[in-house]
Amino acid sequence: MNINVFFISLLLGLLMIFFLFKPLNLKQQNFVDVPLFELNGFILHEMNIEGLVTFMNGREAIRYSNRYVVNDINYTDNSKEYIANMKAKYAVYKDDIIDLDGGIIYLREDGLTFRTNSAQYDKSTHIVKADGKYVSYRGVNVISGNALKYNNLLDTIESKNVSVTYKLGDKI
Numbered sequence: 001m002n003i004n005v006f007f008i009s010l011l012l013g014l015l016m017i018f019f020l021f022k023p024l025n026l027k028q029q030n031f032v033d034v035p036l037f038e039l040n041g042f043i044l045h046e047m048n049i050e051g052l053v054t055f056m057n058g059r060e061a062i063r064y065s066n067r068y069v070v071n072d073i074n075y076t077d078n079s080k081e082y083i084a085n086m087k088a089k090y091a092v093y094k095d096d097i098i099d100l101d102g103g104i105i106y107l108r109e110d111g112l113t114f115r116t117n118s119a120q121y122d123k124s125t126h127i128v129k130a131d132g133k134y135v136s137y138r139g140v141n142v143i144s145g146n147a148l149k150y151n152n153l154l155d156t157i158e159s160k161n162v163s164v165t166y167k168l169g170d171k172i
Contacts, residue, residue, distance in 0.1 A: 035062045053079045054123075056093075067094035077152075080126055083109040084152055088119075096123040104130075106150075113137045114148065126152035134159075141166045 039061045046054035059072035073091040075098060077084045089102030098121045106114045106128060114136035120129045130148040136157070137143075145162040 033064060035064055038062050051078075053077075058091075067092055073098075073100070075121075077121075077123060077126075079123070080153060082152065084126075086119075086121060086128075097121070098123065108152070111138050114150070116148065119148075128152070139167075 040059070042058060042061055044054070044056040045052060046056075055076040055078070056070070057074050058070040061068050061070040068091075070091045070093065071089065073086070073088050075086045075091070075093075077086075085107045086098070086100060086104065088100035088104045091101070092099045100119045100121065102117060104116050104119050106112075106116075106119070114130075114134050116130040116134035117132050118130060121127075122129075128148070128150045131146075133144070133146055134148045135142065135144045136148070142165040143157070143159070143162060145159040147160040149158040150156070
């Protein structure tokens, strides 16, 4: 074999590799919101010097650096005069604010109950806000309407488009 044919075939092979070979292009990704851990069937207790302040459990939760995302949440707040319990299918707990979604039931120790599909509970102010339709009960009294704002400390309700059924007392 002629040395010129060898070097020409070697040059052609190298040129083919140079022009036809495309190296693997790795795409770098920046993950901003990476979960820290995931919990299944969890119970969370928050305590202070006076005792149990918060009790929360759920089917599963994902903890991010700044929030919890919880499925099938059962949240109890025992930090004020009345114990308040909330249940929902989905919740995001971030900075003392809980955004609840799906089949929400709010129960208070004195018998106040309301149901809605979307609500927000601010743990620091003890205010529950629901932008959609709701139905509230206390004994046989029923309130239904839109855009509920309930203050657990003052025991006041603000609402729009209200329909109230209220029993005044027993007949003699």
